[in-house]
Amino acid sequence: MFTPQGPTLRELAVQALSSTMHGYDLLAPKFDLTPYRTPDRVLEAVADAVRPLGPFGRGLDVCCGTGAGVGVLRALCGERVTGVDFSAGMLDVARTAHAANGAGPAVDWVRADARSLPFAQVFDLALSFGAFGHFLPEERPGLFGQVHAALRPGGLFVFPVGAPPDVGSPGYWSLLGFDLAMRVRNALWRPPFVMYYRTFPLAGVVDDLTDTGFAVRLLPLEEFGRRPDGSPRVRLVVANRG
Numbered sequence: 001m002f003t004p005q006g007p008t009l010r011e012l013a014v015q016a017l018s019s020t021m022h023g024y025d026l027l028a029p030k031f032d033l034t035p036y037r038t039p040d041r042v043l044e045a046v047a048d049a050v051r052p053l054g055p056f057g058r059g060l061d062v063c064c065g066t067g068a069g070v071g072v073l074r075a076l077c078g079e080r081v082t083g084v085d086f087s088a089g090m091l092d093v094a095r096t097a098h099a100a101n102g103a104g105p106a107v108d109w110v111r112a113d114a115r116s117l118p119f120a121q122v123f124d125l126a127l128s129f130g131a132f133g134h135f136l137p138e139e140r141p142g143l144f145g146q147v148h149a150a151l152r153p154g155g156l157f158v159f160p161v162g163a164p165p166d167v168g169s170p171g172y173w174s175l176l177g178f179d180l181a182m183r184v185r186n187a188l189w190r191p192p193f194v195m196y197y198r199t200f201p202l203a204g205v206v207d208d209l210t211d212t213g214f215a216v217r218l219l220p221l222e223e224f225g226r227r228p229d230g231s232p233r234v235r236l237v238v239a240n241r242g
Helices: 009-016 020-033 040-053 068-076 088-099 137-150 170-188 202-212
Strands: 056-062 077-085 106-111 123-127 151-162 214-220 234-241
Touching (some): 040 123, 068 077, 068 088, 068 123, 077 088
Parallel strands (some): 056 077
16 A cells, blocks of 8 residues: 555656656655565565575666665675666665665666666576566567576576466456556557556466576465465566576
């Protein structure tokens, strides 16, 4: 839920009618007061699952936003951490937040589009939280290719993926309604604001990662329980660059 200190309805409307980049520049000062920030529970679960897969030297947070994932990397990496995002506003907030926290390795902040990363075989670990809805399905192979190129041989690309809501459940209708509203908005208004919740199916994602050259395995994050059919509610995708 939104807090009283979070963005107003008018501010959210202005953001939603902006481009994706400018919308996040506007939202940045209050982003961490919205439900869009990745919950600490998710960050901690991913950190706990990834730690035994290390050690790691250099880490990359892809589409780092205000830096929640950078905090995970600073706890996992021993050398240096980089946060990359295309929103200058989000990077400014992240830079300020982490400047006040001296724990862990130093952080570099890079403004760049994740579809064109300025790195080549630099990182041992890349991760991302909550950003993939900003990429259309046809953009996934290129995005994954950029991360693949940024990792050293043997490097890992990790991110959590939740199971889709059951068909007909309130969550199902909520996400379907949001995506339909966003499609109508983008059909009628320019510039587009790209954010969809139902365009990142696990099977298609694994196929795209495999086609890019990653070896993929899925780890259940048991902290979030299992569905009635026994499948995990949340999985960690672990993609290894061979």
